[in-house]
Amino acid sequence: MSPVETSTGFRAAILAVVLFLVLFGYDVLFEVFASGRTPGKRITGLRVVRTGGEPVGFLTSSIRNLMRLVDILPSFYVVGGISVLVSSRNQRLGDIAAGTLVVRERRGDAKLARLETTTTPAYDSATWDVSGVTAEELAIVRSFLHRRQTLDDGARSELARELAARLRPRVTGAFDELGDEVFLQRLAAAKAARV
Numbered sequence: 001m002s003p004v005e006t007s008t009g010f011r012a013a014i015l016a017v018v019l020f021l022v023l024f025g026y027d028v029l030f031e032v033f034a035s036g037r038t039p040g041k042r043i044t045g046l047r048v049v050r051t052g053g054e055p056v057g058f059l060t061s062s063i064r065n066l067m068r069l070v071d072i073l074p075s076f077y078v079v080g081g082i083s084v085l086v087s088s089r090n091q092r093l094g095d096i097a098a099g100t101l102v103v104r105e106r107r108g109d110a111k112l113a114r115l116e117t118t119t120t121p122a123y124d125s126a127t128w129d130v131s132g133v134t135a136e137e138l139a140i141v142r143s144f145l146h147r148r149q150t151l152d153d154g155a156r157s158e159l160a161r162e163l164a165a166r167l168r169p170r171v172t173g174a175f176d177e178l179g180d181e182v183f184l185q186r187l188a189a190a191k192a193a194r195v
Contacts, residue, residue: 050099071083130190144160
């Protein structure tokens with residue numbers, strides 16, 4: 001092999017690695033460090049979250065974006081498009097494999113969202129036994145409450161329903177008639193009162 005061929009092969013290999021890192025790393029870095037939003041998602045009002053409403057982590061984002069290699073097949077995202085059409089949550093294969101959703105953020109007044117979160121009455125939750133709820137679960141609830149105004153109505157209802165369904169059995173004294181979001185608000189207030 002001549003030095004010119006070796007040099008050309010080496011350059012091609014370096015170029016392939018750099019292109020992969022840029023194409024793969026761009027999405028992963030922004031999804032992990034920018035609250036699930038690449039610049040394009042931010043402009044279009046989209047965000048990637050885990051199916052339980054938690055923020056996307058490095059491993060989750062890596063799985064999601066590596067699966068894009070399958071989603072793009074045979075070309076123009078045909079496999080990913082078909083997956084979105086047939087999945088119940090409109091997920092491409094990468095989202096299904098990673099347990100993520102792409103949600104539309106609702107453009108709301110952040111000041112109003114903070115006011116709603118902090119002024120929810122907690123009088124009837126004073127007697128709740130919330131000792132079965134962990135600090136990590138409380139952080140997830142607070143994260144949802146903080147950003148719920150930015151979520152699409154469907155995603156917001158679904159995330160509230162999933163969180164409430166997971167946590168209701170571990171809270172003694174809560175009324176079953178409470179709506180999911182009201183339950184989560186009062187759960188957060190009751191847990192904060194005991195810290």
